[in-house]
Amino acid sequence: MIALEKRPEPSRAWSFATPMLAVLLTMIAGGLMFAALGKNPVEAIRTIFWDPLFGEFAFYYRGQLLIKAGPLILIAIGLSIGFRAGIWNIGAEGQYIVGAICGAAVGLAFYPLESFIVFPLMVVFGALGGFLWAMIPGILRVKFNTNEILVSLLLVYVAEFLLASMALGTLRNPDGAGFPGSRNFRSYPAGFNEEIIAGTGMHWGVVAAFIAVIFTYVLFARHQMGFQIKLAGQAPRAARFGGVNPARLVLFCLGLSGALAGLAGLFEVSGPAGQISIDFNVGYGFTAIIVAFLGRLHPVGILLAGLLLALTYIGGEAAQSALGLPAAAIQAFQGMLLFFLLAVDVLTNYRVRLGKREAV
Amino acid sequence: MSALLELTGLTKAYPGVVANDDVSMTIQHGEVHALLGENGAGKSTLVKMIYGLVKPDAGTMRLLGEGFTPAEPRAARAAGVAMVFQHFSLFEALDVAENIALGMENPPKMRDLAARIREVSQAYGLPLDPSRLVGDLSAGERQRVEIIRCLLQNPKLLIMDEPTSVLTPQEVAILFKTLEKLRSEGTSILYISHKLEEIRRLCDAATILRLGKNVGTCNPREETARAMAEMMVGEVLHVPERKPHATAEVALELRGLSLAAPSAFGTALKDVTFSVEKGEVLGIGGVAGNGQDELTGALSGELPAQAGQIFFEGHDIGPLGPNARRALGVLAAPEERLGHAAAPDMSLTENAVLTGTVRKGLSRKGFLNWRAAKDFTNEVITRFDVRTPGAHTAARALSGGNLQKFVIGREIMQDPAALVVNQPTWGVDASAAAAIRQALLDLAANGAAIIVISQDLDELMEISDRFAALNAGRLTAPVPAAGLTVDQIGLMMGGAHDLEAAHG
Numbered sequence: 059m060i061a062l063e064k065r066p067e068p069s070r071a072w073s074f075a076t077p078m079l080a081v082l083l084t085m086i087a088g089g090l091m092f093a094a095l096g097k098n099p100v101e102a103i104r105t106i107f108w109d110p111l112f113g114e115f116a117f118y119y120r121g122q123l124l125i126k127a128g129p130l131i132l133i134a135i136g137l138s139i140g141f142r143a144g145i146w147n148i149g150a151e152g153q154y155i156v157g158a159i160c161g162a163a164v165g166l167a168f169y170p171l172e173s174f175i176v177f178p179l180m181v182v183f184g185a186l187g188g189f190l191w192a193m194i195p196g197i198l199r200v201k202f203n204t205n206e207i208l209v210s211l212l213l214v215y216v217a218e219f220l221l222a223s224m225a226l227g228t229l230r231n232p233d234g235a236g237f238p239g240s241r242n243f244r245s246y247p248a249g250f251n252e253e254i255i256a257g258t259g260m261h262w263g264v265v266a267a268f269i270a271v272i273f274t275y276v277l278f279a280r281h282q283m284g285f286q287i288k289l290a291g292q293a294p295r296a297a298r299f300g301g302v303n304p305a306r307l308v309l310f311c312l313g314l315s316g317a318l319a320g321l322a323g324l325f326e327v328s329g330p331a332g333q334i335s336i337d338f339n340v341g342y343g344f345t346a347i348i349v350a351f352l353g354r355l356h357p358v359g360i361l362l363a364g365l366l367l368a369l370t371y372i373g374g375e376a377a378q379s380a381l382g383l384p385a386a387a388i389q390a391f392q393g394m395l396l397f398f399l400l401a402v403d404v405l406t407n408y409r410v411r412l413g414k415r416e417a418v
Numbered sequence: 419m420s421a422l423l424e425l426t427g428l429t430k431a432y433p434g435v436v437a438n439d440d441v442s443m444t445i446q447h448g449e450v451h452a453l454l455g456e457n458g459a460g461k462s463t464l465v466k467m468i469y470g471l472v473k474p475d476a477g478t479m480r481l482l483g484e485g486f487t488p489a490e491p492r493a494a495r496a497a498g499v500a501m502v503f504q505h506f507s508l509f510e511a512l513d514v515a516e517n518i519a520l521g522m523e524n525p526p527k528m529r530d531l532a533a534r535i536r537e538v539s540q541a542y543g544l545p546l547d548p549s550r551l552v553g554d555l556s557a558g559e560r561q562r563v564e565i566i567r568c569l570l571q572n573p574k575l576l577i578m579d580e581p582t583s584v585l586t587p588q589e590v591a592i593l594f595k596t597l598e599k600l601r602s603e604g605t606s607i608l609y610i611s612h613k614l615e616e617i618r619r620l621c622d623a624a625t626i627l628r629l630g631k632n633v634g635t636c637n638p639r640e641e642t643a644r645a646m647a648e649m650m651v652g653e654v655l656h657v658p659e660r661k662p663h664a665t666a667e668v669a670l671e672l673r674g675l676s677l678a679a680p681s682a683f684g685t686a687l688k689d690v691t692f693s694v695e696k697g698e699v700l701g702i703g704g705v706a707g708n709g710q711d712e713l714t715g716a717l718s719g720e721l722p723a724q725a726g727q728i729f730f731e732g733h734d735i736g737p738l739g740p741n742a743r744r745a746l747g748v749l750a751a752p753e754e755r756l757g758h759a760a761a762p763d764m765s766l767t768e769n770a771v772l773t774g775t776v777r778k779g780l781s782r783k784g785f786l787n788w789r790a791a792k793d794f795t796n797e798v799i800t801r802f803d804v805r806t807p808g809a810h811t812a813a814r815a816l817s818g819g820n821l822q823k824f825v826i827g828r829e830i831m832q833d834p835a836a837l838v839v840n841q842p843t844w845g846v847d848a849s850a851a852a853a854i855r856q857a858l859l860d861l862a863a864n865g866a867a868i869i870v871i872s873q874d875l876d877e878l879m880e881i882s883d884r885f886a887a888l889n890a891g892r893l894t895a896p897v898p899a900a901g902l903t904v905d906q907i908g909l910m911m912g913g914a915h916d917l918e919a920a921h922g
Binding site: 068280281282283285288289292293295296297298299300301303 | 718719720739740741744750752754757758759760761762763764768771772773775776781784785786788812
């Protein structure tokens, strides 16, 4: 009989080891799935994890890695702050869209003005858009005690319709011969989020992600706000006793995660994506939830998890084209990662005991 | 005639701890036998073995001279052993008779059962109406349901686990009459408690457990409470010293504080008025659930009050939150240690930051000074003798008594001008409890105003200068504690049940 015994305190060693174990288990289970699909599992795993970094076309994939990891990390960092406090913003995808729309709209309004002020203004309004979109579930929760999980999630679908309306109407490129989609920022240098070092994928959004990682690390390690966030998540009554104002905390966490998601959207629309289009959002806001948990809600963990997930994205696409794996198999593979992570998490707080169970 | 129950060399080990180590004891016919010991001394494990919930690793039990190895509680009940647990297992939405029928092997027809319940309840002086809903009953009445459920089985041995912890003095008196009647009829009672005065009043013999071992059997009528406490603890007990030192200078004052119940299960505070002087200890008694948590919250600032209801040294602090009150010197230690007074998974250092930031200057411009926090934590650990591997240990890894010493010490070390403590020694062993009470008295001697909210009347009488009781969210006028009789205290607390029934 296998029994779980609660540890007197969470194991530090296991809290580092469980993500590795989860990745390993995902490789095994994913390999079995690929084998069942009739593909060579070793080759599939190599195509996903190895080739993008060290394979023949790595020069192309390496740049893609930062482009994909940047928004994931930026959004996940914001989400992790709320998650630690027990505030569940599931609607980062919507905040990402609205941030992109607001920032892009400001940039396009200045077209064709060539001024250094355009891009910073776009950044500010991108963050503001995401912030305000996240304030909707925030204020509803504080005033009416609604569930922020549902409200933020449903607002994603509202944001998607807003995006379609913008791409087809308000922000449509007047010189675009009627095609849906806004003017492309590649043809508007003052508003373009260019690679800082060509070919590396390093754009301002990636810089912002790194800054967010450092900022959050300091927040949790040294700042009282970070302490209060952890406290509120672990022991809400103790937090109130410790002087934490729960309403203010809800607004802070939702607002910050919304602003970061909005920033990610702005950097994406003004850089890699280039324009507002109907299919602008590709699910970064949802994948970031996985990234946040895979990184154990720790900023450095999220940095690594974001890079890992980006790798599975890029590797997954490569596997689709090179091996003909169905897209659903890649998504299932990513799902396995979260599943195993949550499953092995139990080892942090519990010890496995083999042997006869005590009759109690 | 042989003894009713003989235990020989009972041993039970759990991973990492021997709960019972070679325990032998004998319970005679018609005897009220006390089982005494601190928390974790092994009392529960021992009675669980008698009641068939736990199998001993070694040792034998003999009931009426025959081997007794109950595999499950049902077998124990069939052999004539019944048990009233500290926590009741009753369904609130069912009436008394239905609850009793649920616990029976072959329940009779409801009408016959109701008649039997009436009969037994009258015979033993435990008034109880079989048709009332359990949800409407007080804690004392619920306990009667459990007792009558046991009595219907005509037990030879009745085990009672801390039965008086939920009762008012009057209810305790009724319970003791019942137990004495049972004894006169030849039923034996195994009575678990750590309230020594109670045991001296009621019990014929006492077995004392310490760290799982039987450290002695005595006749409690011939021993002093102090001698028994020292047997329990294994060391000489230090009795708190107390001299009155109220200064006639009001520190904390409540003027007609009213507060809506914070949740559906909470109690509304109604027109609570009192003042505490510097250097004074005000004891607030009452049966649990009569507004103790709400009053603590109102005083700590977790449940802010309206302006003009709470004053500290002339400042209106009603609308202030916990940290603003801390800045003024009003500190609190709530009842629930894990999850309220301390965050279970956080280290002691982090838990020191929880309340110590404001007064100990543990943060500058919002940035925490972890080194100072750790120093402060270590000071608390040293001065209050908190047994722990170190400041990095998670709060939940500490025993109840040690965590309580930490929680109270954390507030005392911040040099409060007024301190509110709720159940300061609940679930704490005797020596730690004595240390905590002494620390509170020392603090009062230095001029702090102290409010002790507790359900332990002995404790309140030991340390309070004045006493008041909470019932259904109302507070009686405080009266000097010296010279109060148990009857007077009971009357102050007792109105509670009538009011409770009326509003509940």
